Amino acid sequence: MASEPSLSASNESIPQMEPPPPAVERFKYSARVFLRSILGRADGGKGLAGQRVLVGGWVKSGVEKQKPGVPSSLSPGAAAHPVVKDVTCSEVLINRLSILRSIARILTGGVCNALSIGKPADGPAKPVTTVGYLRISDGSCAANLQVVVDSSLHTLSQILPTGTSILVEGVIAIPKAPGKYAVELEAEKVLYVGGVDADKYPLSKGLLSRAFLRAYPHLRPRASMVASIARIRNSLSHSTHQFFQSNGFLNVQMPIITTTNLRNHKKMFEVSILSSKADDSLRLAAINDQEAKTLETIKAAIKEKSKRIEELKRSNSNKEALLTALQDLQKANELAHQLEHKHTSILTKTIKEDFSENFFGRQAYLSSSTQLHLESYACSLSCVYSFGPTFQVEDGQPSKSLAESWKVEVELAFARLEDAMNCAEDFLRYLCHSIIEHCPHDMQFMYKRIDNKCIDRIKSMGSSPFARISYTEAVEILNKRFEEKVEWGTILSREHESILADEIYGRPVIIYDHPKDSKPFYLRVRDDFKTVSAFDIIAPKAGKLVQGGQKEERLDKLIERGRKLGLVQEDYDWYLDLRRHGTVQHSGFSAGLEEIVMFVTGLDDIRDAIPFPRNRGSADT
Amino acid sequence: MASEPSLSASNESIPQMEPPPPAVERFKYSARVFLRSILGRADGGKGLAGQRVLVGGWVKSGVEKQKPGVPSSLSPGAAAHPVVKDVTCSEVLINRLSILRSIARILTGGVCNALSIGKPADGPAKPVTTVGYLRISDGSCAANLQVVVDSSLHTLSQILPTGTSILVEGVIAIPKAPGKYAVELEAEKVLYVGGVDADKYPLSKGLLSRAFLRAYPHLRPRASMVASIARIRNSLSHSTHQFFQSNGFLNVQMPIITTTNLRNHKKMFEVSILSSKADDSLRLAAINDQEAKTLETIKAAIKEKSKRIEELKRSNSNKEALLTALQDLQKANELAHQLEHKHTSILTKTIKEDFSENFFGRQAYLSSSTQLHLESYACSLSCVYSFGPTFQVEDGQPSKSLAESWKVEVELAFARLEDAMNCAEDFLRYLCHSIIEHCPHDMQFMYKRIDNKCIDRIKSMGSSPFARISYTEAVEILNKRFEEKVEWGTILSREHESILADEIYGRPVIIYDHPKDSKPFYLRVRDDFKTVSAFDIIAPKAGKLVQGGQKEERLDKLIERGRKLGLVQEDYDWYLDLRRHGTVQHSGFSAGLEEIVMFVTGLDDIRDAIPFPRNRGSADT
Secondary structure: OOOOOOOOOOOOOOOOOOOOOOOOOOOOOOOOOOHHHHHOOOOOOHHHOOOEEEEEEEEEEEEEEEOOOOOOOOOHHHHHOOOOOOOOHHHHHHHHHOHHHHHHHHHHOOOOOOOOOOOOOOOOOOOOOEEEEEEEEOOOOOOOEEEEEEOOOOOHHHHOOOOOEEEEEEEEEOOOOOOOOOOEEEEEEEEEEEOEOOOOOOOOOOOOOHHHHOOOOOOHHHOHHHHHHHHHHHHHHHHHHHHHHHOOOEEOOOOOEEOOOOOOOOOOOEEEOHHHHHHHHHHHHHHOHHHHHHHHHHHHHHHHHHHHHHHHHHOOOOHHHHHHHHHHHHHHHHHHHHHHHHHHHHHHHHHHHHHHOOOOOOOEEEOOOOHHHHHHHHHHHOEEEEEEEEEOOOOOOOOOOOOEEEEEEEEEEOOOHHHHHHHHHHHHHHHHHHHHHHOHHHHHHHHHHOOOOHHHHHHHHHHOOOEEEEHHHHHHHHHHHOOOOOOOOOOOOHHHHHHHHHHHHOOOEEEEEEEHHHOOOOEOEOOOOOEEEEEEEEEOOOEEEEEEEEEOOOHHHHHHHHHHOOOOHHHHHHHHHHHHEOOOOEEEEEEEHHHHHHHHHOOOOHHHOOOOOOEOOEOOO | OOOOOOOOOOOOOOOOOOOOOOOOOOOOOOOOOOHHHHHOOOOOOHHHOOOEEEEEEEEEEEEEEEOOOOOOOOOHHHHHOOOOOOOOHHHHHHHHHOHHHHHHHHHHOOOOOOOOOOOOOOOOOOOOOEEEEEEEEOOOOOOOEEEEEEOOOOOHHHHOOOOOEEEEEEEEEOOOOOOOOOOEEEEEEEEEEEOEOOOOOOOOOOOOOHHHHHOOOOOHHHOHHHHHHHHHHHHHHHHHHHHHHHOOOEEOOOOOEEOOOOOOOOOOOEEEOHHHHHHHHHHHHHHOHHHHHHHHHHHHHHHHHHHHHHHHHHOOOOHHHHHHHHHHHHHHHHHHHHHHHHHHHHHHHHHHHHHHOOOOOOOEEEOOOOHHHHHHHHHHHOEEEEEEEEEOOOOOOOOOOOOEEEEEEEEEEOOOHHHHHHHHHHHHHHHHHHHHHHOHHHHHHHHHHOOOOHHHHHHHHHHOOOEEEEHHHHHHHHHHHOOOOOOOOOOOOHHHHHHHHHHHHOOOEEEEEEEHHHOOOOEOEOOOOOEEEEEEEEEOOOEEEEEEEEEOOOHHHHHHHHHHOOOOHHHOHHHHHHHHEOOOOEEEEEEEHHHHHHHHHOOOOHHHOOOOOOEOOEOOO
């Protein structure tokens, strides 16, 4: 591997300097340190002052300022913070890893954007007159690092634009003039620069609206807010795994492609390799273009001949001529019928045969829920969860629903409704505790920029138990408030839910025992035959975060409900097997990751809660 | 919630007994304990002898034996292990949670399968003559618990069959006769039984082949081996998250539905809601059945009329009659043309318009890799990984490839080839360490039943560094072994890989710097213009576990390679933006979860490494 030296520090030990400086936590897979390792410390990095580090990131903003009177060729950082040993960290790196050789090769290899090292690309070092102040981010934390670059090190105009990438070695220092930064980096070497095409870079301007950013899903994580959301989402995802793993649940990956379609008349996305086959057929049809043209010619001839016959008839000319003309026309007609028949049968074949052929042998769909398959694993492994994408053909407001969204789904065997409610409540409260613990700075950012109640909301959710009321009680409570009565059996609206969670209880509310017809057929029917053992968790501001319930474990009841809904038993007979053989009471729930992100952050558009939102007409990136 | 008492112990504290017995770790979301909490202890559960617990699970096997002379009505367990206090645990539960009330309700609610409590369903307790010995599993660990049930507690024939579910309260006891079990459970109450339809239950017989089990993906996790694989897979999944999270990577969820298709001529699954639209069109066509029938009638008439005209001609009858007949035929022809035209245009519309219309506005696919989208997040958040399903239209051996498989994909910004190789090697070694630590019993099971080298293999992978050779070196090494030369540039076969990893090195081998044309266009071209900075990790027995490389960060090179492959630039222009704006050197890799499961367990059929395998013609459950 001598031909491709690496920045990695993982395989060899770095020579120890004496006395040992306070440790900067290094990233294991390059010599670079994450900004989090500096700025994420309780002291904001002050304790690391004097240490030489390598950092990389993207410029958030950059300004050039006149340099106060300092002797040229020496940066103020190097002056203020004498090097601990004679040999600099960069020299160690160079000796050890031949960075320069490799960079020289990169240079000759033709990097398209600006790239230089050590000194400006355009000649020998000029006398120092200006200094660049760059705020850079590497995505590892919410904070940015100020990097001070002397113009003797690099042409400043190349590194100041927003969006430029930079890999720089320097010394951590306490800024001489007190300001908003606890520490800054005094650059000693600029090792790599990736420029921006400033005319085309859409994120050049400072604060951009979330709606504007949505048009650039591949670039928007460079916006501070979108990066914060990504870190919050990461933390919530990992806490989800932590919660279930630490409580003895097994993560099982359930299928996306399914032939079990129990959504009744609701549309699902279909999966096929059909249209490429249909393309073949259309191509086949195109080969017959020649024939199609012939058909057109014949049809034109038929028209012409018909006209001629009409003339002959009108002119009362001899019958011999008319007869010949008619016989001639008849031949043309026969030929036309033949060609038309051929044409039609190709088209019909394309539709009928190609539509019924399928890679999976029958119509296959993208699963809208792993629910049914998950029960199969719960009915042998006891307590399981899945966490993955699910798919819905949604034509509602794109800000409220997604065609592709991530769900955690949970199933507990030997468990009743209340067990699932307890588990779901604990899960949400765990997420609230952990997000405050793991993402304090990103949450502060959300608090300032999106929703100044978000931190209070999740703190209060984490600390007090949820309210629990039955659907029937919910209707009674609402009817005390409203002129217009809520009729028992109707599905509670978003507005009803908000009145309960935001106004009446001021905390999450679990509403259980819903009317049978408002919930899926596999939920357990209660003895009143009117309600099922379902529950929803409604949170202030966010609305419905969780849906769940106890499943119908009794075979006869389940078949009966399926029949009433018009489901075809053979479509889900495998699911009935779970009741035929060793059935148990079991309960579960599902929660949408995007809805949880929205609850935690206060975001009001679901497209901002997922990296690449998918919706009608929208999957371009 | 008084109407639906729960078995949950999470909300109320259980009255303390004095003196406190050794603690059984309780499951938080029901009063049941996981078998792992008993059998997973270092002492196999012996230290818990005398404790009363509630367990649930499925019967693996059951036998009925004559009971040795013991006074009736008292089970040997109760006799051997006097209750610590006057009040039994079950009485506490009954008082507190009204279990009996609830069970009574379940009984009246019509459970379809066998269900009874306390005593046999068919009358008062009979004098005790026999005892049932059940081995049960709840999926929480590889071991089974022996449950001893007196025939006075339940009709044994109902609970002995394999696959029966049972919820039972009893006392943990050291078996009187020494045998294979460290402890057993002496049942005191049978709280719930879910019978099996023995004639139809496919897993009634003892040891079943994996091929047989594959036909029942929804039931096969009840087989010990499949459950072990599921626990190993869970552990590998969670360790994957642990490894990347602890090293500062962010988990980002990348889209499944994509319109970016760079696989060139390789087929991808398409996503649509088309065929239901096409169904509409076909229905529309069906409405025109009436017209179609008319057309058939007319065509029959035309045939008849044509025949008549031929007869008229042959009989040389008067021209008047022939003329009338011909004119009559002509009218029929015109009508037929009209109807045919209408029919054809409906069919053409169905194909052309409906095929080009699409939910996402253009052709959308199931992503075969999150690679490109992941780079977008790496180029702002630095180090990211995705972990989710990917899709391939595969027509190879179903035992070797899947249409739907789980991949972890990783991307590091400011990182070179060697950084990614180091990270991938550490990742695999971490998985090997953690699986031995977290799943020792399941790994023992694999060792005994599947592959008696699997434990040695993962231990050696965890302890020694991988070999690293370039592709060119690999070809030279192989050519020393073979008569038949391997030509530089050919893709190494599975056999070549096996010779390197199994025979020559006897450990995993990283092969890097592959011929340009054998790898994707986005890998970084080396200065020789012949190779790219790619790498594969080949493991003994399993073959290729990881593929990765350094990505081309230079815009001009990337465009050039895409052009040579005939890619349409506008299809991936957003991806080029990542090079136009703040490009950095970045590297990454991807690893298939199923391949890792196969490596770890020694399984040789990939369909056994995933819960619900998807392949051509196979997505029925």
